[in-house]
Amino acid sequence: MFDIHAILQCPKCRCPLPESLVCPQCGTRYTHGFGVYNLIHMELSGEQEYLNREELTEDYLAQFLSDEKVSLSTEVDDYYARMNKETLDGFAAQDLYVRKRLHALQGTVCDLATGGGNMLQLVLDEAPADVTIVCTDISNLELAVTRRKRCPARENVYCVATDGRYLAVQDSSFDWITSFAGFGNIPDTEKVASELYRVLKPGGRLLIKGSYIEKDSRSYALAESVGIARGMVEEYLLQDLRDAGFAKVQSTVVAEAVWAENPYDLIPAAGDLQRFCVIEAVK
Ligand SMILES: C[S@@+](CC[C@H](N)C(=O)[O-])C[C@H]1O[C@@H](n2cnc3c(N)ncnc32)[C@H](O)[C@@H]1O
Structure with missing residues (x-):
């Protein structure tokens, strides 16, 4: 039987957290x-x-749950409505590729940067129903809303608001890690890659949807200014995953598209090429 308390730790001291959620070392009181x-x-x-x-x-x-007000999901709908056909086709190709891989999931699955839950939904749809899912994101608001919208009645889904660079999770906790756009939103790609390696069990696997930008593009300059460029360039991201210790690092580009102007996006910049990828790797 999965016990979420058995895998939580203080992100600062890295010591196990008791059920009171008070760190025995630094005294920080975390909440639920x-x-x-x-x-x-x-x-x-x-x-x-x-x-x-x-x-x-x-x-x-x-x-955020009401239909009348601008909710997180209304913004997401508007966001997708502004995309060009090539981009929507690219996302669809990515989802198709990932859906087939998700049947292999087992044990405890961590979803990194769950946000509005696009990847979570694919896991809910395709993975065996007995997998335990631990959704993680820096925003407790995103997690609370997404949990209620996507899977209010499902028992084996847990939500942990934690920074992807300092995961509040003990070593070797997960069998799988999934993510959509975790890299490309969380700064300090090297730290995130090391944390993903740390929290996977030996033999554990990564399955990540992402997108690549070109090194000499305007998107790259913008991404660099906010510390996320390494997570968006194929060569750098794969290097960071290998440096973290991952084996069998495989990157599959399933489609590419020129990005359309979208007021919700800083990156990619309109007119730049985006390549839709799926990354797989093993600890
Ligand atoms: C574009 S969303 C990801 C999309 C989402 N995975 C999905 O499947 O719909 C980016 C997410 O990254 C999260 N994020 C940003 N910085 C973070 C950090 N340092 N640690 C963890 N999550 C972070 C944001 O809160 C946001 O929910």
Whole structure:
């Protein structure tokens, strides 16, 4: 029987967390509410742009769950509506490729940067129903909303708000890690790659959807200015995964498209080429 408390740790001290969620070493009091363990240490992650700084309450969450107000999902719908056909076809090709791979999932699966839950939904649709899913994201708000929208009744789905660079998870906890756009949104790609390696069990596997940009592009300059460029260039990302210790690192580009102007996106820049990829690797 899976016990979430058996895998949690203080992201700062890296010592196991008791059920009280008070770190025995540094005394930090972490919390649990609205189905989400909030294991963010502000000294490590306080500067992160996606961090939710509001207190979660039923009223606050209701704003994002209501259909009448602009919700997280309405924005996502609008975002996709502004994409060109090649881009939508690219995402569809990526999903098709990943769906076939997801049948092999077993044991405990971590989804990195779960956000609005596109990848989570694929896992829910395709993976065996008995896998345990641990959704992670720096935003406890995203996790609370996504959990309620995507799988309110499913018991073996847990949510942990944690920084991908300092995962609040003990070594060798997961059989699989999935992600869509984790690399490309979380800064410090080398740190993220090392953390993914650390929290996978020996023999554990990565299955990641992402997109590549070109090194000499405007998108690259923009990505570099916010610290996410290495996670978006094929050569660098694969190198960082190998340097972290991963074996059998395989990158498959399933489609490419010129990015259309989209007010929601800083990156890629409109007019730049984007290559849709799936990365697989083994610890
Ligand atoms: C574009 S979304 C990812 C899409 C999502 N995986 C899906 O399948 O729909 C990017 C996510 O990265 C998360 N994020 C940003 N910085 C992070 C960090 N340092 N650690 C963990 N998650 C982070 C954001 O909160 C956001 O939810």
